Amino acid sequence: MSTIIDVARLAGVSTATVSRVINSPDSVREATRNKVLLAMKTCNYKYNALARGFVTKKSNTIGLIIPNINNPVFADSTLGVQEYAEEHNIKVVLGNSYYKYAQEENLVKVLRESQVDGLLITTTDLKGEVLKALVDDNFPFVLLFSTVKGGPISAVGIDNYRGGYIATDHLVSLGHRRIGMVAGNFSITDRSFHRWNGYRKCLRDNGIPYDKNLLVQTDHSLSGGRDSIKKLLELPSPPTAVFCSNDYIAFGAMKGAREAGLALPEDLSIVGFDDMQTASYMVPALTTIHQPAYEMGRRATELLMALMNTPGKPVQTMMDISLVIRESTTSAPDRA
Amino acid sequence: MSTIIDVARLAGVSTATVSRVINSPDSVREATRNKVLLAMKTCNYKYNALARGFVTKKSNTIGLIIPNINNPVFADSTLGVQEYAEEHNIKVVLGNSYYKYAQEENLVKVLRESQVDGLLITTTDLKGEVLKALVDDNFPFVLLFSTVKGGPISAVGIDNYRGGYIATDHLVSLGHRRIGMVAGNFSITDRSFHRWNGYRKCLRDNGIPYDKNLLVQTDHSLSGGRDSIKKLLELPSPPTAVFCSNDYIAFGAMKGAREAGLALPEDLSIVGFDDMQTASYMVPALTTIHQPAYEMGRRATELLMALMNTPGKPVQTMMDISLVIRESTTSAPDRA
């Protein structure tokens, strides 16, 4: 593999000149430039960006840590990250934490060692040492799908509390009073926890007593939703509506409910969270909270790049969410 | 940021020794090692893997090029890649080609410049210059979701032709004779093309004349399937069954058919391709061809790493596929 030294020799110029035609072509006389360009061709020169990174101390790479690329919401946000990054000639290396703190910790270690210029993290533990260390070191990073408001950390997220509230409120407005919730394990993600708080607040605001039996925690999966809804349905006084903390759970709940002999949405109203692409293709089409995952990815990357260029005060961006009413929710059945 | 030089000075040893405690701790006396370890702590030393890569000429990074992380099948394979890579301390940088050749070309250029040790490519153009150049340069790479058999390129894929065949055969065995196909654009992916060939062959083997009006090409999307099925249904003699070249198209087709007033699966049998996680949660649950995307990702990475260590003869791996019969297909309606 030839280097700029070979090119320089071949073109009869110095390595500095070769470097110049690569990085600021205009700063070199056309004749010289052409000589160099030709020399590059003839010795099949390939630029070594790693060597550049070594000297400039910029790898032009950022690390992206998400729980699981398998989850369409994170895939969407990842797409947003990639597109924005690529538009700015930044590469992104991807890591999955699987919601495990130790894994997240290791990822930031590895990524920092490989000299990424910044980090995008959908964190598993907001209070963990990992983030603290990043802050202490003044390392550029921004949180994605974050629940922080204020503080020394830049972040983009949504108001999960409000999401839980408006989802529940929709159900209440349809006349439901027994409203269950299938939530992602609070120990795994605080997003789910905040949604639950919104749910409870809405119940309270409407004079509906909170019944802890109506909450079941599970993992954010199709099968989790399917199994969980059955538990709820076996209750002496089962819910007539259920709020699921993500769409996968909601999809699973639909299937589980149907297996339990219910007709949807007549016997059970279901609202999800995320608004995955497939949500409107379910039967019945899923009513859910729309979350702009792709845009969040873009925005977080934008924030990060600003931070990388000129470390400034932290910024928290809250993105809009909205209730998308489709067919999976309907009026509460008469219990006359 | 301190370097091994600082550590060496602080510990009163040479940089070589510091390097040794990092890379082969056992080769240094315990007392010395502890001195060094302590020095590292006190000056908050952070290893610079980029510098290492610069001298060893290995970045311990591979590039992964897929059409779109948004597609769950590619997300699954990406997960397989990542997990295998991580088990071997390899980082993966991700790029989306959006099925665009120019984009793919640029990605391999950028990735090679950043000195990735190998490339995993779900290619858009098997015959393009990009792959040729890679072969000429003896650069380690393997194709994912590939359709090649033989030749100088390592690859892992499935038998798309056979997939199309068994999908169609299932429909035929249910008594269908008017069998349509909604296929991903042949100009965009030859996988879809091969599936179509399997479909045609199966028809021929069963004495069913091929009707070109029964084929519609679209993009591999939900809305593509939805729109396309309507075209098919408007035919003077519409199909009683349809083979969709991926699950998204099939999901869309279900919705479109229902919107056209059909009952599923009685009025129209549908089979998909991929077996996405959500396939069994659709109503009716989708009959489809199962493709082991995650395993393919793992296998491809395994192949690549072997290639990176000891360049050898190319290997093509064909993974198993299978027909998963669920509820979206049923006997052909009587047309007495």
Place this chain on the structure above:
DNA sequence: TTGTAAGCGTTATCAT
């Protein structure tokens, strides 16, 4: 506009 040469943080070779 172009050249000279130092320097980036590690590894690796050769001594000791």
Place this chain on the structure above:
DNA sequence: ATGATAACGCTTACAA
């Protein structure tokens, strides 16, 4: 077991 030092491919003052 440890040390001294060249080398990796590039950028970047500084000089000419």
